[in-house]
Amino acid sequence: MATEFAADRPIRWGILATGHIAESFATDLALADGNELTAVGSRSRESASEFAERFGAARSHASYAALAEDPDVDVIYVATPHSRHLEDVMACFEAGKAVLCEKAVALNAADAGTLVDEARRRGLFFAEAMWMRTNPNIRRAAGLAADGALGEIGQVRAELGFVAPPTTTRLWDPALGASALLDIGIYPLTFAHLVLGEPTAIAAAGVRSDLGIDVNGGATLTYASGAVASIAWTQVAQSDNRASIAGDLGIVEIPGRFHHPTEVHHIHDGRTDTIREPVTGRGYAHEIAEVAACLRAGATESSLLPLDETVSIMAQIDEILNQIGVDER
Structure with missing residues (x-):
């Protein structure tokens, strides 16, 4: 206990x-x-x-x-x-x-x-x-969306990627659970869930390596509210690594690399407020x-770090990898 x-x-x-x-x-x-x-x-x-x-x-x-x-x-x-x-x-x-x-x-x-x-x-x-999830600037961004400061949320966008060296075996070896979605794409997928909750539908596409792991992909998620999230992930290209939350009253933009930001930008009423919450170490x-x-x-x-959401996001990962054609893990 x-x-x-x-x-x-x-x-x-x-x-x-x-x-x-x-x-x-x-x-x-x-x-x-x-x-x-x-x-x-x-x-x-x-x-x-x-x-x-x-x-x-x-x-x-x-x-x-x-x-x-x-x-x-x-x-x-x-x-x-x-x-x-x-x-x-x-x-x-x-x-x-x-x-x-x-x-x-x-x-x-x-x-x-x-x-x-x-x-x-x-x-x-x-x-x-x-x-x-615990980064103070991510929490502020999600808070602005939850508190209505952006109005009705219509779109969320997030992408993350880099070129993975072939020597980084955990990113390339199927025996180690290699998957760009599991390692990289989980961040934009979690970000979308943090803002919009559970999707009602997912449409995904991607590219697999010769050994069958996903290395490059994207997905569009739709929600009961009418919102849409567009996410992308890759381990074979340099991404812009940015994210945004857009509503009918404003937008939050998060510069790269969005999953551990040191600031976010709240754009509303013709002006931009830069928010900088202190981050300890790397985060x-x-x-x-x-x-x-x-x-x-x-x-x-x-x-x-809610466990039920962790399991829900893993189920979304299962669905995305199934659509991409990755073998059962």
Whole structure:
């Protein structure tokens, strides 16, 4: 069951895996007051030891299982590739640990639902590490839409992309769950959901690699309100990486890269207001703070990182990949 933590006691984090995303997370963890890196786990003793020394962890573990069983760890950030998330998160749950799992939380909606159900059954905190949702500027943009400042929302646009080096195997190897939509497109898809909610219809198209993974695509989503969202994602081209929310009273424009902005522009009544909410580090610190706040309150779910929406978005991903012709994952 969830445990409440005293305000003067730091939340003790474990990081499972030692790749690039784990490094970024550990860097921002050091900036999040009231949180500390206690342990790291890797399948390589050398990698775990080097990571622990570099980022100031008290100890390292030569296996993921050993990290999960560490009694001094309160919550584990799972930073393995998508293909391992089901296995690794379940192992953490079995050890009684709260979990923040890197997005995408699973390979498909069924696996995502399994993890959510298991967390709820055990009364353990669980969230997908969709750090964009906790970015203060994204929250302001979504707030303007929700509060009616833009009027009736008619269109949302978001795209994200870059050229993925062939050496970045997690983006190209089907065995690691490679998918431009799972890794990149999940941001514009989540952004559309954040503003407009559940779509009533999705029309998608895309291009697959020789090995069958999606590498370039787009989708149009329609909603009961009459709004339309246009999203695009790619790992084979340089995108403008911008987003916008358009209503009949105004528009919010978010410059690239839109998923971790330092400012947004509210255009209304013939003028442009630039909004700049402070962002700590690269932005991961905000999701760390949200998890810590939930743990301190004894909450097992976050309103900023809602589990039901995580599963819903995974179902949308399933539908889009099915339309593109990607084999069942």
